[in-house]
Amino acid sequence: MSALLYAEQLRPGTVFDLGSTQISKEEILDFGRRFDPLPLHTDEDAAAASRFGGLIASGFHTTAVFQRLVVDAVFSRAAVIAGREITSLRMRAPVRPGSVLHGSMEIVEVRARDDGTAVVHSRGTLANGSGTVVLELEGTTLWAHRPPGGIEDGGGLDR
Template identity: 80%
Template sequence: MRTVIYAENLRPGTVFELGSAKISKEEILDFGRRFDPLPMHTDEDAAAGSRFGGLIASGFHTAAILQRLVVDAVFAHAAVIAGREISSLRMRAPVRPGDVLHGAMEIVEIRPRDDGTAVVLSRGTLTNGSGTVVLEVRGETLWEHRPAGGSAVGAA
């Protein structure tokens, strides 16, 4: 029987550690070419002459990395229905080839609804190896409440 995290298992202030991901030059170039073809993401020579002084990851690539870490560490074990809103997406510092990004997700607020669901407000962050926050996301997801007789686990 699979144990699932439901909305009522969450508490404001709970922080889920999401693990980490190392960013390669090849990943930056591939994502940039496919989805954000600006020279700072796709051309090493042009990026070297930019204000960043070298190749950097697209902010949307960085956000996708956070999403993957959240899914693997939390959502794959949770009664999440869907994302509802990203209220803030802040790209705070550049992400460079070789960076190891560490993820965290903090539960900010839980708003139960009458239909057996709850809106969960959370804050996700990615921090590089120097301790600099490179990305911060605030948003809402919709979660199920535990059905009668269902098993659950407390938040990490």
């Protein structure tokens, strides 16, 4: 297992590639039925008659997809303590069944605190296969600094 990525290793402008995932019709219907039961997300016939001309994913489903990608690619190997806030969330374009979404996260600011933690402001995006941005968000998370006497790992950022 690789060493944890700590707050002091982050630099503004660093961009993490979050990878890609494909969104299935079944996922859209399941999420919609469970959490956002609007006809656009749960009823193919009603969605076809809508201004979108077909089934689309809930914006909250799309946001959850971003969260999964960022956890898998970054947070699972980082000294993240907790999310603090989402300061901006923009749903730019519909996500349709079969869409392949690709994510990225950019470090905007790292603000050290006296308690051994740092507030990290980041910006994230999801784009579909044609490059259209479907989701933009900004927010802050709380990260730990390397504990005093912690083992050095050569800087941690391999990107």
